[in-house]
Amino acid sequence: MKFAVLGTGMVGRAIAARLAQLGHETVIGTRDVDATLARTDTDAMGTPPFREWQQGVPGVALKAFDEVGANAEIIVNATSGQASLAALEAVGTAALAGKIVIDIANPLDFSNGMPPVLSVANTDSLGEQIQRAYPGARVVKTLNTMNASVMIDPARVPGQHNVFLAGEDSAAKATVGALLADFGWPAGAVIDLGGIRAARGTEMYLPLWLSLWGALGTGDFNIAVVRGQH
Numbered sequence: 422m423k424f425a426v427l428g429t430g431m432v433g434r435a436i437a438a439r440l441a442q443l444g445h446e447t448v449i450g451t452r453d454v455d456a457t458l459a460r461t462d463t464d465a466m467g468t469p470p471f472r473e474w475q476q477g478v479p480g481v482a483l484k485a486f487d488e489v490g491a492n493a494e495i496i497v498n499a500t501s502g503q504a505s506l507a508a509l510e511a512v513g514t515a516a517l518a519g520k521i522v523i524d525i526a527n528p529l530d531f532s533n534g535m536p537p538v539l540s541v542a543n544t545d546s547l548g549e550q551i552q553r554a555y556p557g558a559r560v561v562k563t564l565n566t567m568n569a570s571v572m573i574d575p576a577r578v579p580g581q582h583n584v585f586l587a588g589e590d591s592a593a594k595a596t597v598g599a600l601l602a603d604f605g606w607p608a609g610a611v612i613d614l615g616g617i618r619a620a621r622g623t624e625m626y627l628p629l630w631l632s633l634w635g636a637l638g639t640g641d642f643n644i645a646v647v648r649g650q651h
């Protein structure tokens with residue numbers, strides 16, 4: 422299939438590389454292609470400059486947000502949560518209409534330093550904001566509750582652990598579920614939480630995720646939901 426992955430950070434890169442490895446035609450979206458390719462710094466998380474990463478995945482093209490949507494069958498939102506609506510606006514309403522939008526973003530506001538706070542919570546979520554802004558899009562919230570490396574390689578965490586789906590469109594969720602299987606997620610690991618409103622809970626888990634990251638000293642962990650037999 423043809424994928425457009427919005428986001429040049431560690432999530433966009435991880436997803437794009439995995440999609441390309443699986444044989445999907447994949448482009449990455451950014452604000453400004455020249456500016457992204459001109460970066461030379463490794464960021465605070467140790468993420469190397471985009472150009473350096475791209476040399477290892479020659480099949481993945483980098484394009485501006487407003488150029489990636491038209492040809493894509495599925496769009497992945499892996500942009501900063503504070504910027505996701507702006508990035509999707511640049512992709513354009515027409516390019517998003519009828520498409521599955523896999524939303525991995527979390528509405529984390531780092532403007533007052535660490536730890537970040539949620540910019541939307543309780544009565545709304547970023548996933549719902551995206552679905553409301555683009556009613557023609559088929560938004561599926563998923564993968565936002567774990568580190569980028571676990572998203573595309575769940576075996577990094579031993580045993581049975583879980584990934585969530587939330588969205589209004591059952592067929593879209595089935596397509597995304599099949600993609601998760603290709604990423605290595607066993608069928609029993611995928612929990613469909615229902616409509617896009619359930620994005621609230623998955624996004625509000627992030628403060629706990631951040632505390633666990635600090636306590637465990639690694640991002641290689643995940644939620645394992647254990648169900649009683651009664």
Ligand code: NAP
Binds near residue numbers: 452457499569
């Ligand atoms: P990030 O640093 O959160 O986001 C990078 C992307 O956001 C870049 O493509 C950047 O565009 C875009 N962006 C930043 N400001 C923008 C603006 N004003 N307008 C338009 N676009 C803008 O990268 P990340 O760490 O890969 O995370 C991506 C998303 O996944 C986030 O929402 C994050 O909360 C979520 N998430 C991350 C992890 C993880 O392991 N890091 C795990 C779960 C969920 P340019 O390409 O132009 O710079």
